[in-house]
Amino acid sequence: MLRPQITNAARVAGRRANSTQANPQVQKAVQQASQLYNQGAQTVKRVAGPVGDRVGSLLGAYRAPLTYNWNVFTSLVRQVYKAEKLAPPTHLSQWATAYANIWARASSPAWWRSALESGEWAKVAIAAVEAYGIFKIGEIIGRRHLVGYKIKEPAAAAH
Template structure:
């Protein structure tokens, strides 16, 4: 019995790893990925152009009222415009790549603890959790649980 177990272990070690269809690196798979990425970039470009056109229409339709509203924003005008501007995919992936790299880095966490920045990160975490919970309450339309009818 021991010999059959050893033989099966040796057979497993000597066989080549099987590639699954999702992990193939065939040219057809590369072309499909490139086509999907191109399609996503085209959709982002179309959405960006539509947002610009909508902004121009709102500016022209509102006329002096739009200028008045813009004046009421004061120093918040630039951040509001920045937040409504669509971001490029490269910027989004770069930002999340940086966040993921920091989350995995032991030296980053040591620096956070040594500098006392952990308190600020804790406040951010509590804020994010609170916003999430408020969104759940609004979505359920009930403070506790779902209304059973």
């Protein structure tokens, strides 16, 4: 259901980019992005080599839909990144300020009381989810595994 809408949107955007009325700077940026994408794809293909081909052949009929969905996902992420003007902090002081604000808010009992008394449960829930998420990311990093700890079963006791 979603695939035809995305395909049509891509065709319309392509027509706009290829029209003679399009901004030459936009066309140049599109060409540069296309060249960079092609260079990156060639590099990945060269690095992956026969392993990448083998994995691709193992996917069989699932390869085309997975590739399409991955391309749609990456395109959507790029569009959101550009539209929201997202960028990671460039200076250490920005990181320190952000974490200091989070810590000050989380460690302030007055903030928690005011949020609960005013009925702003959403703020409290979001703060709890943020804390839980940060904890889980720390757990994943500490385990060096996404799912869980690897447990060795003890040898069976001789009777």
